[in-house]
Amino acid sequence: MSDTGFTHTTVLLNETVDAVLARPEGCYVDGTFGRGGHSRLLLSKLAPAGRLIAFDKDPEAVAAATTGPQAIADPRFEIRHASFTAMAELLAERGAGTLDGVMLDLGVSSPQIDNPERGFSFRFDGPLDMRMDPTRGESAADFLARADERQIAQVIRDYGEERFAVPISKALAARRASGKPVRTTGELAELVARTVKTREPGQDPATRTFQALRILVNAELEELEQGLSAALDGLREGGRLAVISFHSLEDRIVKSFINRESKAEVDRRAPFAPPTRPLRLQALGRIRAGQAELSANPRARSAVLRVAQRTSEGFVA
Template sequence: MKSKDQHISVLLNETIDALNVKPDGCYVDCTLGGGGHSEQIAGRLSDQGRLIGIDQDDYAIARAEKRLSSYPCRKDFVRDNFVHLPAILDALQISAVDGVVFDLGVSSFQFDQPERGFSYHHDGPLDMRMDRQQALTAADVVNTYSEQALKQVIFEYGEDKLAGRIARAIVSRRKTQPFRRTLDLADVIRDATPEKFRRKGHPAKKTFQALRIEVNGELRILTQAVKNAIDRTKPGGRICVITFHSLEDRQIKQLFNEQADPCICPPEFPVCVCGRKPTIKKITRKPIAPSAEEVQDNRRARSAKLRVAERLEREETKG
């Protein structure tokens, strides 16, 4: 059984196998988190290899530095948002890398620390910031957004049909008492949820997911961040992306499709004349899902999907 502070990396073996780590290569873990993927990469690198780990969470950076200290490869840990990958690589004087990993799930240690405010199971401040230096918190969202804006966030990012009902309940309650604690919000959501819907899982799950996505701007930057990674990966290098809900997976699927087949010529044209060339080939036609054994050992893996693409030669044409 994992300890409270242990993070179990999802689809770990599948991701590292797909990455095709070269001992002297340079690799980026854009979501350092608990350091599980980074440790497996570092273990395959020689002292000539290089690992760059990126995370917004200073606690994650400190954990990873300690966890990976014994590995001989060169290591650079950067506290930043992964959408800034081009600037990060420029600062490190790296033009291109051999592979990039994105594990878009929230780390277990973040969920399990009540003071981070991610969980509807633990009482804590209504925070949810990945980057604790940013200003916007979940409390700001639930206490200041209009009812319509809250409804839109919960419906779009939580995919919750009860978004309107939940938004009304939040706005009604905050008129007399602003929200400060996670369980306080979870209780209001539960009370606003009809009994028949409660049997399908914790009624606060979708709203908490939506608030986390809104606070951290996760979906607004995702496509650009992965496109940046494609642009800065060497030909033959791999880009591995693990998603945990349909909104993320949809963006990655669409981006990979567009990058693998960018032609915009009308279907009736016998040959391509638009001149758009693919930047990747898809290694996974369908996403890789966790095994039944992994899901049994780690329930947080049950919704995970892994998509993998390989960077093409820049002059390679479609066909």
């Protein structure tokens, strides 16, 4: 099913594009095209010699960029059906230190959330899939059908930061043992609601469990680590990195990465020797959505934009 009829409001649109745009004639990467909000605005600000290369794992996102009324017919634009970890392959083609900016929006797009067939949301009943790329890998339902109780609890605890992970995993294992494994989003949401007796005001009991399974199925945290490293390798001196996170696990990785690369590492036994790891990034700030955006788009309330700039230290063009 296509996502026709589903709309998406880009979070921190102007803030992200303004933060990453260092040179209008430069080459940029949008590692998470989604429905192209950031890409379209960046293209409108690029010079004729500029270039934008986008990535997205979701074939529906790629289709939105290449076909239909919203297709981007711009010779400066290219999209690849791949995770942003494929930036490493792009650098093999172009060479390291050739990108002027990299944008990553780590949120799930509204067409993905609002389409029951994708299985991302507990608000709609549909197949328990959750794959960003439904043509590859294991669905959330398939994982729950094969994993043991301990594995399920570990995933829900570590990726969902869910304190009721053990009772939820026990309930899932018991249901599977009865011959009726969970196969739909509605079944999972109902099971979690029966198991979790308390929850923060305004939060559905299934929120953390759904987050955990989505992160697992799409290897989101592992890909984020790889993508940040590839982005750093790709940036030229003065190039910008802009990353929007939506939950603490992602933001912690982004913050730690920027902090680590913003500090030179020296050998204490030889304090006057060159650093063993040079300072390669300069943190430029942390931005949250303003009140006007929050009023118009409540999904922006958890968004955190972190921006950093490539330094000249340890730089090999």
